[in-house]
Amino acid sequence: MSQDWDAGRLDSDLDGVAFDTLAVRAGQHRTPEGEHGEPMFFTSSYVFRTAADAAARFAGEVPGNVYSRYTNPTVRAFEERIAALEGAEQAVATATGMAAILAVVMSLCSAGDHVLVSRSVFGSTISLFEKYFKRFGIEVDYVPLAELSGWDAAIKANTKLLFVESPSNPLAELVDIAALSKIAHAKGAMLVVDNCFCTPALQQPLKLGADVVVHSATKFIDGQGRCMGGVVAGRSEQMKEIVGFLRTAGPTLSPFNAWIFLKGLETLSLRMKAHCANAQQLAEWLEQQDGIEKVHYAGLKSHPQHELAQRQQKGFGAVVSFEVKGGKEGAWRFIDATRLISITANLGDSKTTITHPSTTSHGRLAPQEREAAGIRDSLIRIAVGLEDVADLQADLARGLAAL
């Protein structure tokens, strides 16, 4: 740059840089103080230079902050960094992952619209559709995730959105996102992907053709189990509606949480590589053990969609599930025998967690619904963290010995 030194270069030039560089630097706009780290802006409102300045900012005629429900510089830095990582024109942060999903549907759907949801989505997502959106006249149907012909057949004239999680929880099924987005677009519908399990470090759905991505930042984006948050990313056209809803309705992200997530993103790639390496090693080891009947992990050659996972994702993720001998009693004995791993349903933490889906996250389903979803009583899910893998394996061996 030929700029003279006094004019100063406070922000980095990020033209053409790689993902890992964006994860560390995108979205940062330094103040004249020249701070190296991202500052936290703890303020609910902003002052104006003059009455005319206030009027112009309120009218949106000049850029600038008005009120932190609308914009906050720390939150904006997080939004810009996520947009860069997802390859989105724009991103907007939300108070939780559920608020991100709420915002998408409230903004893009109206009474009389039809939404297709993959059968195996997060439990609260199903409750949101079933208990609330249906009450406001949105029609909802559920489709098995992997089967493309099922999606095609289920789309109706009033289908507005297809909503999927890939890979699914806890059985690690996938859908071909590029193929599904073509099916959606051919019939005038949009594809929304909950990218919480992969994060943009492993999968970038917008680049595969999806229209909108949502995240629970509570999981791997934070990565250390500290804060709740969410984010929506997509094209400006859709984001305009979503931003408008969030500013009015108010489930926006706090600047403190945004700052934590900015720090989380700086190590996202490294963490995801380590999560995947640990998960792969444990999945391969579990598959060889006598007490284990089946292991569900897309990184295994035995996984029916292993090739799709290799094509669509840069890694296979942290979540491994497996069926043990001895049904529910066996599964509970296995879980109770562990001494290191945390018994909790959360995931996306540096600490490894273990859970029994059929009596916790999927406990509200009727037995036939669980059966249809493939959630057996013998199924255990681990969300593999960043501990030494030998210690994790030793802990799982305690579980095996208790079967």
Ligand SMILES: *Cc1c(COP(=O)(O)O)cnc(C)c1O
């Ligand atoms: C946790 C989770 C959510 C909800 O996120 P919150 O931050 O808990 O509101 C949505 N989708 C998936 C896949 C999740 O794991």
